[in-house]
Amino acid sequence: QSVLTQPPSVSAAPGQKVTISCSGSSSNIGNNYVSWYQQLPGTAPKLLIYDNNKRPSGIPDRFSGSKSGTSATLGITGLQTGDEADYYCGTWDSSLSAGHGVFGTGTKVTVL
Amino acid sequence: EVQLVQSGAEVKKPGESLKISCKGSGYSFTSYWIGWVRQMPGKGLEWMGIIYPGDSDTRYSPSFQGQVTISADKSISTAYLQWSSLKASDTAMYYCASSPSDCSSTSCYSSYFDYWGQGTLVTVSS
Numbered sequence: 001q002s003v004l005t006q007p008p009s010v011s012a013a014p015g016q017k018v019t020i021s022c023s024g025s026s027s028n029i030g031n032n033y034v035s036w037y038q039q040l041p042g043t044a045p046k047l048l049i050y051d052n053n054k055r056p057s058g059i060p061d062r063f064s065g066s067k068s069g070t071s072a073t074l075g076i077t078g079l080q081t082g083d084e085a086d087y088y089c090g091t092w093d094s095s096l097s098a099g100h101g102v103f104g105t106g107t108k109v110t111v112l
Numbered sequence: 113e114v115q116l117v118q119s120g121a122e123v124k125k126p127g128e129s130l131k132i133s134c135k136g137s138g139y140s141f142t143s144y145w146i147g148w149v150r151q152m153p154g155k156g157l158e159w160m161g162i163i164y165p166g167d168s169d170t171r172y173s174p175s176f177q178g179q180v181t182i183s184a185d186k187s188i189s190t191a192y193l194q195w196s197s198l199k200a201s202d203t204a205m206y207y208c209a210s211s212p213s214d215c216s217s218t219s220c221y222s223s224y225f226d227y228w229g230q231g232t233l234v235t236v237s238s
Contacts, residue, residue: 035223
């Protein structure tokens with residue numbers, strides 16, 4: 001059972017904007033960087049955002065990330081049909097001595 | 113070019129053991145964490161555990177502690193995920209992924225997964 005909560009699904013028309021929330025706690029999001037991953041159907045996940053708001057080389061600036069307190073948000077502007085995928089947030093959780101990583105519950109983005 | 117190449121699909125019976133692999137290339141294998149992620153059919157990503165091949169520091173999710181063993185052979189740049197006794201509920205796609213290390217004043221930890229393997233499908237069925 002994931003400790004990071006995301007909405008199961010979001011949708012919007014092509015060209016519009018969607019935001020995906022990721023809610024955690026002080027032991028994870030509150031004190032660690034957040035990353036975001038895109039998983040297209042039948043493929044391995046791909047890193048979209050790291051360190052809360054940084055984009056790896058090759059990721060368009062239509063994708064953005066932010067963090068406030070114990071929540072994080074992924075934004076996608078200029079929605080395209082190719083953005084239909086599952087999106088996951090991730091971070092480190094320091095609640096146990098050694099710590100461990102955690103993923104969010106995942107959000108399916110549908111382009112209407 | 114960074115690459116993580118995983119071993120092929122496996123079909124096993126309940127109670128059997130299994131070890132799958134993930135070979136890294138194109139980067140310094142001992143300077144990055146390698147993690148394992150489970151994805152059960154139709155479900156989300158689950159963080160299983162991670163190893164730092166440089167010093168074999170290994171961390172497990174509480175959900176997977178004692179259920180699997182993560183190891184690495186830095187001489188051949190390969191990480192492993194193994195089970196001693198498989199269950200039908202272990203049927204899933206398993207991904208390995210590399211992660212830069214981040215350090216606080218007291219310890220180091222995995223920050224994010226930047227490169228991913230292609231996945232290994234494990235099917236456990238009698």
